[in-house]
Amino acid sequence: MSDLNLDDFASLVERPDAGVQRDSEERRQRLVPPAGSLGRLEELGDWLAAAQGRCPARPLERVKVLLVAGDHGVARLGVSARPAGSTAAMVRAVLDGSAAVNVMARQFGARVRVLDLSVDADEGAFPPAVTRHHVRRGSGRIDVEDALTPREAEQAFRAGMAVADEEADSGTDLVLLGDLSVGGTTVAGVLTAALCGTDASVVTGRGSGIDDLAWMRKCAAIRDALRRARPVLGDQLQLLAAVGGADFAATTGFLLQAAVRRLPVVLDGVVSSACALVAQRVAFRAPDWWLAGQSTGEPAQAKALDRLALDPLLDHGVRLGEATGALLALPMLRAAAALAAELPERPEEPETPETPEGPGSPGASEAPGEPAEDAGPAEASPH
Numbered sequence: 001m002s003d004l005n006l007d008d009f010a011s012l013v014e015r016p017d018a019g020v021q022r023d024s025e026e027r028r029q030r031l032v033p034p035a036g037s038l039g040r041l042e043e044l045g046d047w048l049a050a051a052q053g054r055c056p057a058r059p060l061e062r063v064k065v066l067l068v069a070g071d072h073g074v075a076r077l078g079v080s081a082r083p084a085g086s087t088a089a090m091v092r093a094v095l096d097g098s099a100a101v102n103v104m105a106r107q108f109g110a111r112v113r114v115l116d117l118s119v120d121a122d123e124g125a126f127p128p129a130v131t132r133h134h135v136r137r138g139s140g141r142i143d144v145e146d147a148l149t150p151r152e153a154e155q156a157f158r159a160g161m162a163v164a165d166e167e168a169d170s171g172t173d174l175v176l177l178g179d180l181s182v183g184g185t186t187v188a189g190v191l192t193a194a195l196c197g198t199d200a201s202v203v204t205g206r207g208s209g210i211d212d213l214a215w216m217r218k219c220a221a222i223r224d225a226l227r228r229a230r231p232v233l234g235d236q237l238q239l240l241a242a243v244g245g246a247d248f249a250a251t252t253g254f255l256l257q258a259a260v261r262r263l264p265v266v267l268d269g270v271v272s273s274a275c276a277l278v279a280q281r282v283a284f285r286a287p288d289w290w291l292a293g294q295s296t297g298e299p300a301q302a303k304a305l306d307r308l309a310l311d312p313l314l315d316h317g318v319r320l321g322e323a324t325g326a327l328l329a330l331p332m333l334r335a336a337a338a339l340a341a342e343l344p345e346r347p348e349e350p351e352t353p354e355t356p357e358g359p360g361s362p363g364a365s366e367a368p369g370e371p372a373e374d375a376g377p378a379e380a381s382p383h
């Protein structure tokens with residue numbers, strides 16, 4: 001049996017630095033813009049500082065988009081707008097730089113890394129750097145069979161952990177975590193419903209853009225897979241083997257090891273949030289290391305994020321997956337870091353208010369209020 005003990009993660013994952021978080025909050029009170037005027041950017045600056053253990057936070061220079069790719073047997077049921085087994089075409093588009101994620105990553109100065117965990121493609125279809133962690137061609141049809149053997153689940157999970165270590169070791173500041181997975185929203189729906197204790201209909205969405213008939217097939221597939229999930233709900237590696245997939249196991253392993261390594265992550269769509277939910281079961285502190293980039297409208301994502309207490313930064317109807325939602329949030333995070341680092345502090349309030357005659361004059365102590373207030377705005381608005 002597996003010698004990978006997920007229980008260790010509960011103690012290995014620490015919280016971001018609470019002392020630095022407090023320093024950041026206090027520093028923010030001293031900045032020129034009034035507290036609250038920068039809205040969510042304030043909380044983001046504090047989060048980044050706490051994650052980095054540094055106040056104010058460093059600028060985000062080495063940002064990596066990580067796309068975990070895999071096919072899913074359940075796609076053969078016609079639950080996706082895309083043909084079963086067509087993840088390879090998406091991977092190819094990303095590798096040749098023509099996918100939406102490439103356009104946005106170029107715009108925002110982020111590097112893109114694709115990992116083929118279980119794409120249904122011939123050997124040699126992609127460069128070795130992409131297929132290094134390949135586990136199998138497509139994961140099993142989860143409504144009737146296990147997605148993975150226990151060995152494959154462990155192999156995929158460990159691959160995700162290894163990638164988190166590589167990214168942490170190479171100085172990556174932030175990971176934007178997305179997926180390329182035809183049928184992936186069905187699998188994510190199963191994991192989310194299983195862990196939230198809800199019905200299939202609550203988590204079944206339109207995914208890549210399916211019609212009503214396909215929605216009914218998707219809902220039935222989720223219902224059937226949920227039955228297979230229930231007996232293994234207490235063991236997250238078994239759960240990923242039964243109703244997940246190699247890409248999901250790797251993404252979960254990545255998230256947990258990234259949290260151990262204090263590497264902050266922005267979640268993209270329903271696939272990364274379902275994996276985050278599995279990871280939360282393993283290590284309850286882990287969600288403190290994550291942000292939700294954007295709401296995709298997939299109901300399972302909303303359900304999972306609610307459980308994770310993560311409030312998506314954006315909601316603009318971007319429902320493409322492939323980390324585009326996480327990338328959209330990057331300029332906000334960069335703005336938060338830059339504002340926290342570069343905004344000047346307010347000058348110290350003088351203890352003895354100034355008077356027109358100058359500080360320390362007899363008039364100052366006799367009539368402290370009005371002259372000082374007159375002087376304030378004039379000093380504060382030199383332009």
Ligand SMILES: Cc1cc2ncn([C@H]3O[C@H](COP(=O)(O)O)[C@@H](O)[C@H]3O)c2cc1C
Nearest residue numbers: 080179180181182183184185207208321322
């Ligand atoms: C043009 C297009 C490109 C995409 N690239 C990723 N996804 C997204 O759709 C897939 C999941 O949806 P489902 O479960 O319905 O198959 C994933 O590959 C996800 O990243 C895309 C979706 C579309 C429409």
Ligand SMILES: O=C(O)c1cccnc1
Nearest residue numbers: 207208269270296298321
């Ligand atoms: O990632 C998601 O949430 C997603 C992906 C494709 C289509 N709809 C949602």
